[in-house]
Amino acid sequence: MKHFTMPRLALALLSTGVLCLSLAPAASAGGNSTNAKMCQKGGWQTLLGNNVSFTSEEACVAFAAQGGTLVPESQSQIDCQSFGGTFTQVNSGSPIYVIWTCNVPTDTGSGTLADDCFSSGGTTFVFVSPPPPYNWQCERAA
Numbered sequence: 001m002k003h004f005t006m007p008r009l010a011l012a013l014l015s016t017g018v019l020c021l022s023l024a025p026a027a028s029a030g031g032n033s034t035n036a037k038m039c040q041k042g043g044w045q046t047l048l049g050n051n052v053s054f055t056s057e058e059a060c061v062a063f064a065a066q067g068g069t070l071v072p073e074s075q076s077q078i079d080c081q082s083f084g085g086t087f088t089q090v091n092s093g094s095p096i097y098v099i100w101t102c103n104v105p106t107d108t109g110s111g112t113l114a115d116d117c118f119s120s121g122g123t124t125f126v127f128v129s130p131p132p133p134y135n136w137q138c139e140r141a142a
Contacts, residue, residue: 033065036064038064039057039060039061040057040061042057044056044057044060044061046073047060047073048072048077049063049064049069053073071089074120075120076102076120076138077089079112079113079116080102080104080109082109083106083108083109083112084106085104085109085133086102087100088103094142095141096139096141096142097141099117099120099139099140100138101135101138102135103133103134104133105132105134106132106134107131113138117136117138122139124138124139125137126139
C-alpha cells in the first residue's frame with residue numbers, strides 16, 4: 001500500500017494561507033477605517049486625538065486605524081494655542097462643570113477666550129491661579 005504525503009513546502013504554504021485568512025477579519029475589526037479617512041485631504045489639521053493635535057496625516061491615520069477616537073478641534077483650542085497656551089478639554093466636574101482650560105504665559109487674549117467660552121456653552125469664564133502662567137477655565141453649572 002502506497003501512502004501519499006504532501007511535500008513540506010506545500011504544507012507550510014497552505015497553512016500560512018489559512019492562518020492569514022483566519023486573521024484578516026480580526027485585524028480589520030479593531031481598526032476604524034471611517035475615522036482614518038477623516039484624516040485625509042487636510043482633515044488631520046482640524047482633528048484631535050486624546051486632546052492632542054496631530055503632526056501629520058500619517059499620525060492621524062495611524063491613531064484612527066488603531067481604534068482611537070477623533071474629535072474636531074474647537075475654536076477655543078485654536079485661540080488658546082495661538083496665544084502660546086496649552087488647551088485641555090475637560091467636560092467634567094460637580095457642582096461646577098469644567099468645559100475646558102487654557103494655560104497661557106500672559107493675559108493676552110483673555111477677551112477672545114472669554115468669548116470662546118460663552119459661545120461653547122460656558123456660563124462662567126474664570127481665572128483659577130495666580131500668574132504667571134495665566135490659567136483660565138470655562139465653566140457652566142453641572
